[in-house]
Amino acid sequence: MATLELKGVKKSFGAVNVIHDMTLEVRDGELIVFVGPSGCGKSTMLRMIAGLETLTQGQISIGGKRVDHLPPTDRGIAMVFQSYALYPHKDVRGNLGFALKHAGVDKKEIEERVNNASEILGLSDLMTRKPRELSGGQRQRVAIGRAIVREPDVFLFDEPLSNLDAALRVHMRVEILKLHQRLGNTMVYVTHDQVEAMTLADRIVVFKDGQVEQVGTPLELYRKPANKFVAGFIGSPAxxxxxxxxxxxxxxxxxxxxxxxxxxxxxxxxxxxxxxxxxxxxxxxxxxxxxxxxxxxxxxxxxxxxxxxxxxxxxxxxxxxxxxxxxxxxxxxxxxxxxxxxxxxxxx
Amino acid sequence: MRTLAKSGTEQTHRTPVRWYILVFLAPATLIYTVFAIYPIIESLRLSLYQAGDGQGIFVGIANYAKLFGEPLWADQFWNAFKNNVLLFVMHMLIQNPIALALAALLSIPNLKGAAAYRTIFFLPTLLSVVVVGFIWQLILSPLWGISPAFMNWLGVGSFFKPWLGLESSALITITLISIWQYVGIPLMLFYAALLNVPEETIEAARIDGLNGWWIFWKVKLPLILPTLGLVGILTYIGNFTASFDLIYSIQGGLAGPDYSTDVMGTFLFRTFFGFQAQLGDVYMGATVASALFFIILVGVGLYLFGVQRRLQRYDS
Amino acid sequence: MLIKERLSNAGIHTVLIAYSLLALFPLALILINSFKSRKAIFREPMGLPIGDSFSGKGYASVLSNSDFPLYFSNSLTVTCVSLVLILLLGAMAAHALSEYRFPGDTFIGIYLVLGIMVPIRLGTVALLELIVNLGLANTLTALILVYTAQGLPIAIFIFTEFLRSVSREIKDSARIDGLSEYRIFFEVVIPLVRPVIATVAVFSMIPIWNDLWFPLILSPGEETRTVTLGVQQFIGQYTVNWGAVLASLSVAIVPVLVMYIIFSKQLIRGITAGAVKG
Structure with missing residues (x-):
């Protein structure tokens, strides 16, 4: 459980500014959604929180502790990727337990945590399957399970539902919401889909061209969009x-x-x-x-x-x-x- | 290499030097530089020198002047060059169309036995030229080959000629043997490219009323043009360098009969190591190799800046 | 319509079978005759080695009376070590080129694949000098180093193209799991490139196993002779002992054949996986 704090975060690739100046406080247990069109910088911001991209300027703190100089694994985060990013040569159990095994966690504890996660996600029957033998939805479940097993302070989701078909997407959306209610962790969720943002978020951050257009609850954004961009982006039809x-x-x-x-x-x-x-x-x-x-x-x-x-x-x-x-x-x-x-x- | 290691700090703040990039790149770069790039550059340098006491003496382009100016050298050079060009043209006109045709047949959807055909067609490519050379000598030799008997049996025995031994037919015979062996490579490349043509495009063409032949001609062929270009340049490079092996193992270093199958590779070999009365000459060897380098450079340059660019534009 | 389709189908198979025979016939000729006595070879070159025409003498003389086992182990050593180096170093370099951005990355990328277009043979003159100066003349090490240098460009090219098409996310995921960059390479990237390893292996192995040029120039000594060079010399030496020549040829064919049959399925998959797009 932890807060997440971004202070004056900037990112540029050469002369191109990808994130202009981002300051944000995510409360403990909050599910915050970064939403915006592709190329708006939302994924880059998430990757900076994860430690996969370095900051050009600014600070990131998790649970009050500054983490922007730490490697990803020491930040207390877990991340779920759009392409699931499962290890193709390991079975479901191997995928779930990999990070813990690497960190040298006790065998019994690994087993316990893996079993716990597989139960939450209904993966128990699939433990010996390889990723290629799983459906898209099952793969996504394993990817989420892998994050759960690590018992992170903050969950990071990078467009986790974009590779699923429409029906499954709705289903998994509900699953993630239930998961959030059950675990109560702080979560940062990146998506380009405003429906996902509206249904999942406690608060939404709308990105455009590396800048934050508005931060607020879904209804605030719907009722009082700060500008034409947010107004057009939230709500369907536009x-x-x-x-x-x-x-x-x-x-x-x-x-x-x-x-x-x-x-x-x-x-x-x-x-x-x-x-x-x-x-x-x-x-x-x-x-x-x-x-x-x-x-x-x-x-x-x-x-x-x-x-x-x-x-x-x-x-x-x-x-x-x-x-x-x-x-x-x-x-x-x-x-x-x-x-x-x-x-x-x-x-x- | 030093800038490479330093670079990490520039792009990112507070990150340590990324040594692992160096560790990943250095071994390959080192071996490749020392044993591939350095010798080529050093050969280019040596071509500007001549034998002297101990060290070579810088002579500028004198070796090239000799190679192209003295009839003894120039005749050999142009003969080998002409044979190489002929070899290239014949491969382009015979080998690559055959490869394309076979690949087109193989890529027919649901063709029975496609995997077996594929394996068989590629088999000769796997063989050493020494083996291939011997096989065809065994078949074609007028003394101990099986062709005379075989052709007698077919009733066309009077048509038999010692093809490898005749000046008029040796080069074309070598070419056909080379095609027999190497048709598998362009075939595989064409085959892979044809498999990559999206099914929808072909279905769309079918709905537009095109039949099998026209689909190949009007849809598939334009889409695999980049591969045609690639095969072209690979054929070009192969003919100027790899052709040595087959000719050396069938006809020997003198590329007989009477140099009728001499190519740049055998010419370079003789120049470098000497043959019969002539002594080997490192510097002239380097000069021949460098001339060959420029010939290949011209081909690659034409490919990269002419053919490939245009093909890609067409492709997109 | 159906009849027409059947006819064209038969036509296609006729062409393919005809070419198959053309490709196989010379091979079969060698294999068949390698089991026959000298007399039988000349009396009936097309006959099968059955009854009194069968003779294992050729193989016996190759395997016992000559240095063939030595050549064979030389070739195997050179090919295997070169192959491992090409695959490992090639994959490492390709990983660095596809995964990290650093100043000069484009330049090094182009530099490392130049060798596809510029054959290493052109440097033979200086290469021989270099090998002699390093004291590596007539050693297998010389061949291994040269073949590794020769095989790296195409390996790096194929691996890089393939790795660029692989999602970055799995490597990021491993980073979050706490793996070092080295372990990411060995535990994540190596399993990922498995589909194209066969392609690279076959394309690298054939020219090494079959090469005549470099063994002839860099290590022609009796001790370091490879099968290809050995067979070449053998043919000159024993033009009378046909059985032995044919048997030695057959022996030289076998390893590539085995390797190819093992990998042939993966080979096509690797080529079509976008490794060779032209």
Missing amino acids: MNFVNANAVDSAVMVAGTKLCSSKSAAGEVTLGVRPEHLILTEDGPFSGVVSVFEHLGGEAFLHMTLPDGQLLVAKLDGENSFSTGQPCSLGIRPEHCHVFNKEGYRIAE
């Missing part, structure tokens, strides 16, 4: 952005006031989540249906506004529209997100 005008703290689209914002002025961007758009009789968004996607319980309406901007609305599955049909959508004031020209959120 938030709609519409050009708007602010006059006397009133945010207007096509001459209609949608919400009020004291600090807004001039050209602004209005962010509207598809699930918050509602069907209306007369605007303020009026246009024609370009595509109507029916998913059964729900439906996505793609609408083209007169000035060519696109809007996606998530509607109830009862509705039905055909291409070219005129339609009209509206929104409640509390669901409006207003961003300034630079893309930052404007306070209400």
Whole structure:
């Protein structure tokens, strides 16, 4: 059990800054998710915590102890990799016990811990199999088991579910959540999938181009995204952005006031989540249906506004529209997100 | 090498020198440098010297002037060069098409016995040229070979000729023996490349209405062009160096009859070690080797900057 | 449609079988005749060694009356030691090149594979001088060092290409497990490269076992003669003792053959695993 502290961490490869300046405190027992598009630096940050990459500047502490000068194995961490990284020439038992055996842990204790981990993960029947004889999900379980066996202070997950198919991914996601509840360890989880981030995280760190865009609980990020990037990244389908005008703290689209914002002025961007758009009789968004996607319980309406901007609305599955049909959508004031020209959120 | 060891500190802060990189690289680099690169460079240097008392005397390009200027040397050089070029052209025109055709047949999906064919086709490649040379002498010799009897039995005995012994046919016979032995190498390379052509691409072509022959011609062949280039350059290098073994073991150092099968390798061997009346000459040997080095360099340069680059662009 | 397909199938096999016969016939000729008496060889070169034409004399004279066992052990020593060095040092260098970034890495990478394009034979003149100066003339050590230098470029090339395609994560995982960089190489990387070891081994072994050039030049002495050189001299010496010549040829073929049959499955897998992409 331990806290994890990053202080002014910077990383550059030659002239390229990969992590600009990262400071973060992860509380004991917290599951924190690093999320962002590929190449945003989230994996590099995780690898620095693990000790697989060196820091260019800054400090990393685990449990109050500074670790950035220590080799990976002495940091009290365990890591689960996207490609599972199992030793192909060792069976499941060998893989699970390898780190302990190497560290010279007593044989009986190794056995105990390996058995314990295999029970937690339901691997007991597979102990003599080689990795190539396992399915993807089983391999991932072994990889997680290998981490558990080490009884680390901090678990690190590097996109652990990306190589699994969709159904299995949902299943393993729940498993990891249960595991966190059961073990109560501090965990850092890297993913590019915002659904994983939303469902797993106590807190989410959104990365972009080596910089932290926002840190907060999933709902904070959903309700009050700090900028357009976070707003567009969190939530599915992605938030709609519409050009708007602010006059006397009133945010207007096509001459209609949608919400009020004291600090807004001039050209602004209005962010509207598809699930918050509602069907209306007369605007303020009026246009024609370009595509109507029916998913059964729900439906996505793609609408083209007169000035060519696109809007996606998530509607109830009862509705039905055909291409070219005129339609009209509206929104409640509390669901409006207003961003300034630079893309930052404007306070209400 | 020193910069290599020091480098660790530059890239990362607070990390010790990464000695293990040196440990991993040093043994291979050392052996390779001392026994492969140094001798080649030293040979290039020696080609600029001539025998003197004890140490060699620097003579600039005099040895090259001799090699290309004096008829005794120039005739031999150009004869060997011409034979090498012929050897190369014949391998390109005969060996590689055969290899490609066999590889294409072998790569047909679900072909029965593909593994057995593959093993058999590669067998001759495994053999020592000494063995191969003897086998074919045993077959082709007019005195103790089996061909005369065999051809009599077939009723075409009057067509038999001592092919290896005739100036007109010795080189082509050697070429065919060499092809018989080495067809396995390009075959394997082509085969591996053909197996790497994605199944989807072929299925897409089939849906587009192409049949087997056209799929090979229009889809597979363009995709394995880089391998064709690779086989080309390997054939080139092999012909200028490895051809020595076969010719030496069948025809001897004089590459008879009357030098009709002389190649750069046998020429270099004779120059270096001497033969009959002529004494061996280290410096002229180095000069011939260096000339050969430049010939290969030209080929490799053409390949790297011309062929390969264009093929890769096409590939991508 | 079906008939047409069958016909083309038969055509394909006809071509492949025809070429198989062409490849096998000379080999069979040697093996068959190596078991026959001299008379039988000339009377009926195509006949099988049965009945009174069978004779083990050739093998007997090769194995007893000559230095053949010595040549054989020389060849085996040179080939095996060179092979181990090529595989080990090649894999080590390839691991360093594929795993670590350091100044000059690209340069060293190119330098080490230059030898694929520039045959080491071109340096023979200076190489002989070097070997003599080192006091290694007429030793097996000379051959081993030269063959190792000759085999390293292609081995490094194939291993590097392969290791680059292997996920880095497994090595990182071993680092987290606390392995030193050396142990990562021996315990993780070596098992990982196993699929291409066969490819590298076969490609390195054939030219070593069969080489005539370097034994002829660097160690032609009676004591250090290899099988290939031995057979070559043997043929010149005993042109009368056909049985013995043919038997010695057969003996020279066997080790490569065995090695190839053992590795042939892995060989193709290794080649197609992306090791040789051109």
